[in-house]
Amino acid sequence: RVKEKGKAHFQFYRSDMNSIFKNVVELETLLRKAIEREELSLHYQPQVDLTTRKINSFEALLRWNNTTIGNIPPSDFIPLAEDTGLIIPIGNWVIDTACKQIRDWSEKGTEEYRIAINISPKQFQQHSLLSIIQQSIEKHCIKPNLLEIEITEGAMQDTKDTAPILSGLKELGVSISVDDFGTGYSSLNYLKKFPIDVLKIDQSFVRDILSNEKDAAITTTIIHLGKSLGMEVIAEGVETEEQAKFLRTANCFKAQGFLYSKPLPAKEIEKNYIR
Ligand code: C2E
Ligand code: MG
Ligand code: MG
Ligand code: MG
Numbered sequence: 001r002v003k004e005k006g007k008a009h010f011q012f013y014r015s016d017m018n019s020i021f022k023n024v025v026e027l028e029t030l031l032r033k034a035i036e037r038e039e040l041s042l043h044y045q046p047q048v049d050l051t052t053r054k055i056n057s058f059e060a061l062l063r064w065n066n067t068t069i070g071n072i073p074p075s076d077f078i079p080l081a082e083d084t085g086l087i088i089p090i091g092n093w094v095i096d097t098a099c100k101q102i103r104d105w106s107e108k109g110t111e112e113y114r115i116a117i118n119i120s121p122k123q124f125q126q127h128s129l130l131s132i133i134q135q136s137i138e139k140h141c142i143k144p145n146l147l148e149i150e151i152t153e154g155a156m157q158d159t160k161d162t163a164p165i166l167s168g169l170k171e172l173g174v175s176i177s178v179d180d181f182g183t184g185y186s187s188l189n190y191l192k193k194f195p196i197d198v199l200k201i202d203q204s205f206v207r208d209i210l211s212n213e214k215d216a217a218i219t220t221t222i223i224h225l226g227k228s229l230g231m232e233v234i235a236e237g238v239e240t241e242e243q244a245k246f247l248r249t250a251n252c253f254k255a256q257g258f259l260y261s262k263p264l265p266a267k268e269i270e271k272n273y274i275r
Contacts, residue, residue: 203237
């Protein structure tokens with residue numbers, strides 16, 4: 001079985017799918033039609049304030065449900081979307097859908113709710129990204145600070161494309177967070193160069209904070225670093241009370257993870273969290 005690390009199509013093209021898919025092109029065709037067939041949706045994972053237990057922000061996570069193959073996880077189709085350029089229309093759909101959701105929840109709730117969306121490094125190569133985000137904010141009449149953009153370290157390697165977009169977003173008032181912090185091609189230089197508001201500690205560090213001294217040290221250091229730079233720090237993948245307690249003690253005040261909630265459809269978020 002051919003398995004090329006980092007090549008989405010081989011990862012996705014699993015042996016049990018041989019009967020369904022002749023080739024990647026077929027899968028690409030399905031993904032291409034996913035938007036118009038309304039097979040994509042956003043689920044939202046609550047971000048919990050560790051001191052007050054309040055929930056005023058959510059991360060939007062993309063879901064693809066195809067009638068033939070069922071649910072396909074983002075780890076399988078996002079790389080394919082990036083390879084084929086489909087991440088551009090899909091990403092634009094995510095931006096529009098999230099902005100619409102912010103508007104809807106601002107109207108329904110008595111409080112304000114922030115939504116973070118994941119932006120692929122590939123989307124930064126799209127020169128209209130800034131104006132697309134700006135137009136979407138205007139179209140749905142939302143406060144720009146209620147939208148957060150999650151970028152990975154990969155996006156910041158290409159300073160030329162990314163820098164003007166990030167400073168434009170900052171000017172607009174959109175918040176910017178670094179996702180999976182510490183797992184990419186880290187250069188602390190970009191924390192200085194880019195207008196970053198939030199650091200998200202990757203779940204791979206959080207998972208073993210109680211048993212692995214190195215993970216504990218790295219997590220504590222990231223929290224310090226973020227605080228010293230005036231950034232908010234959010235821990236990802238919190239699954240136990242013990243992890244949450246460790247994080248609180250280490251002065252990390254925001255977390256998301258299965259301990260609190262898995263990502264949920266908008267309707268369920270509304271039922272449980274929008275007040
Ligand atoms: P991410 O942005 O780092 O999102 C966090 C992932 O961890 C999500 O997986 C979430 O469901 C999962 N997670 C949350 N809490 C826990 C926990 O307590 N334990 C564990 N083990 N996992 C937890 P998901 O939804 O499968 O998304 C995977 C990745 O796909 C995301 O990682 C992100 O990089 C990408 N992705 C998702 N939606 C989008 C999107 O709209 N656009 C782009 N470009 N990428 C997306
Ligand atoms: Mg994310
Ligand atoms: Mg992450
Ligand atoms: Mg991730």
